[in-house]
Amino acid sequence: MTETPPIPSPAAEPSAAQPGAPSEAASPTIPAQVECVPVGQAWGRPYEVVYRDALPYGVVAGVVLPGDGSEVPAWALARLHPEEQQIAAELRGYRQGAFVGGRLACRAALEALGAPASPILMEGRGAPRPPAGVSVSISHKSHLAVAIVARADLGQLGLDLEELGPARPHVARVVLTPAELEAVGRLPEDRRWIATLLRFSIKEAVYKAIAPRLQRYVGFDEAEVTIRVDGTASVQLQLSCGTASPQVEARYTWLDGGVLSTVRARWSDS
Secondary structure: OOOOOOOOOHHHOOOOOOOOOOOOOOOOOOOOOOOOOOOOOOOOOOOOEEEEEEEOOEEEEEEEOOOOOOOOOHHHHOOOOHHHHHHHHOOOHHHHHHHHHHHHHHHHHHHHHOOOOOOOEEOOOOOEEOOOOEEEEEEEEOOEEEEEEEEHHHOEEEEEEEEOOOOOHHHHHHHOOHHHHHHHHOOOHHHHHHHHHHHHHHHHHHHHHHHHHHOOOOOHHHEEEEEOOOOEEEEEEOOHHHOOOOEEEEEEEEEOOEEEEEEEEEOOOO
16 A cells, blocks of 8 residues: 655744744745645555654544545445444545544544554544543544544644635634734735634644543634744643633644644643
């Protein structure tokens, strides 16, 4: 099986805090406006593992999805844990494919981590229920499901996969804070959508990392993201109701046609 490598992470680029470092407006590691190319499309046969990577916060694996809502083949279902098969049998169409692809990605990541291939069931809100001692997060688009796993004592993980196109600039006023809107507005017009998308994706990953502990919805206005050109981002949480905020680390990695955002949250009492 041929694996499709990601576009190299921009981790080698100098930090925006360094003198002479490229800004978000002109960074060669942050693309300008792009055409719509579904991430994962034509990477391989549906339900095959086509992407693996060891990122700073955990091990990531990606599985191709058919993108058409077709029934999951028996050979792919057979790769699931029996308890996962029971859940998959109750799902149909795109939901079934996304569930199966996400669990197969989890299995591949767990194997790479050296952890037992335990079933990844579902919490009441639909989030994955990780086995003891492991943190798990899953994301998917029409043609690709991805999962990240790591030891739970290192922090809680959040993962989000987004396609670079088509551009939807109207979402900026929904997902960005006033300060973020101002920062994005200072960029050249052809950079604004990607800048918005990065912030949206990182906020989605933040939500996945902290919502299981908070047991509530986390609004877009409760996190403010500053993009760095070294492949990292700073996240300032402004949680409502006086909730104690964890320390949050965030990174983004480019894929062919998409961006993968990973977050690790750590509370002082854990």
